[in-house]
Amino acid sequence: MKKIFLLLATVGMIFTACETGNEPNGTNNNQPQQPTSNIMLNPPTITTDAGEGNYEVSVNSTCSWTAYSLDSWIKVKTTAGDAGTTTLQFSVTNNSEKESRRGVINLTNADHSLTAELYVIQSALEYKIGDIVSVKGVKGIVFYKDNSITKLVSIAESNTKLCWCIEDVVTSATNQYNGADNMAKIKAINGWETNYPAFKWCADLGDGWYLPAVYELVDFFKQAQIINETLEENGYNHINEDHLLWSSTDATGIEDSAAYIVGEDGMLGLRYKSIEDSFVRAVYTIEN
The missing domain is CATH 2.60.40.10 (Immunoglobulins)
Incomplete structure (x- = not known):
């Protein structure tokens, strides 16, 4: 019986020694350390x-x-x-x-x-008069703002005088306050891109730009001082005092062959539609 006991004891000691040799102090130092990535x-x-x-x-x-x-x-x-x-x-x-x-x-x-x-x-839209805003790469200046809309006028102006239409025709574009409405009516006319140069110039700036109505231009010229300060600060030319601007408002009923133009002081006038008489700036409206 003593021999059997001693043999079992010896085997137990060998087994214990092997375990202790593999994991000294209860840890395994042979496991590779994974690098931390971030x-x-x-x-x-x-x-x-x-x-x-x-x-x-x-x-x-x-x-x-x-x-x-x-x-x-x-x-x-x-x-x-x-x-x-x-x-x-x-x-x-x-x-x-x-x-x-x-x-x-x-x-x-x-x-x-x-x-x-x-x-x-x-941030949410919070523009003020005189701010420069870029719309799909086209820059405009805020000239009107209320609780529901903000209006921009293009910094760009036509390089030359344009005609309103190539003929002194009567149209239904008579809205005096909403140039976008007038623009939509002109665009509904077949061949408008060729026959209505002032409107085409505005449309070429991109979707949403339109030839302003007569009283939108009046609002624009009311802010001429602030707008000129912004233009000067950002390296642009002032509004040219001698440049009359076409509105999109047809003067049908007053003078069927004419449309309204507006001067620097907000003065209204009429010009024959087919005469290359006035310059063009476009307007873009943002809903607040």
């Missing part, structure tokens, strides 16, 4: 004003990454980057809503299954 954004949140603009943030990453956004108003310009400190560039479009909006730019690395999020907060 993508850090500085800042992680950025707030912009309501207008369109370009922005950038710093990215500090231990690996390469790609970037994208599912928000249509955010345009990611830097779609990929390498390890190290790099810059993520993006732009935002105008926010014409009453409320601020939030979006996300996602940065990912498929190899490491990493993700990082840049939160973009764009």
Whole structure:
């Protein structure tokens, strides 16, 4: 019996010694240490004003990454980057809503299954008279604002005098306060792009730009001093005092062959539609 006991004891000691040799002090030092990978954004949140603009943030990453956004108003310009400190560039479009909006730019690395999020907060539209606003690349100045709408007049002006129409025809574009309404009526006429040069010039600026109604131009000239200060501060030419501007308002009923023009002091006049007599600026309306 003693021999059996001693044999069992010896086997137990050998087994214990093997276990202790594999894991000294209860730990395993043979396991490889996994490197830590990350993508850090500085800042992680950025707030912009309501207008369109370009922005950038710093990215500090231990690996390469790609970037994208599912928000249509955010345009990611830097779609990929390498390890190290790099810059993520993006732009935002105008926010014409009453409320601020939030979006996300996602940065990912498929190899490491990493993700990082840049939160973009764009303020609600709050323009004031004289502000320069860019609409799809076309710049305008705020000349009118109330609780429901904001109106911009184009900084650009036609290089030459244009005619209202190539013939002194009668139209239904007689609205004195809403040039967009007049513009829609002219656009409904077959061949308007060729026959109505003043309207065509405005349309060429992009969707939403229109030839202003007569009293929209009056409102514009009321703000001439503020607008000229803004133009000067930003390196643009002043409103030319000698330039008369076409309105979109047909003078049918007063003078069928004429349309209204407006001068620098807000003075109204009539000109034959077919005469290349006046210059053109366009207006764009934003709903607040």
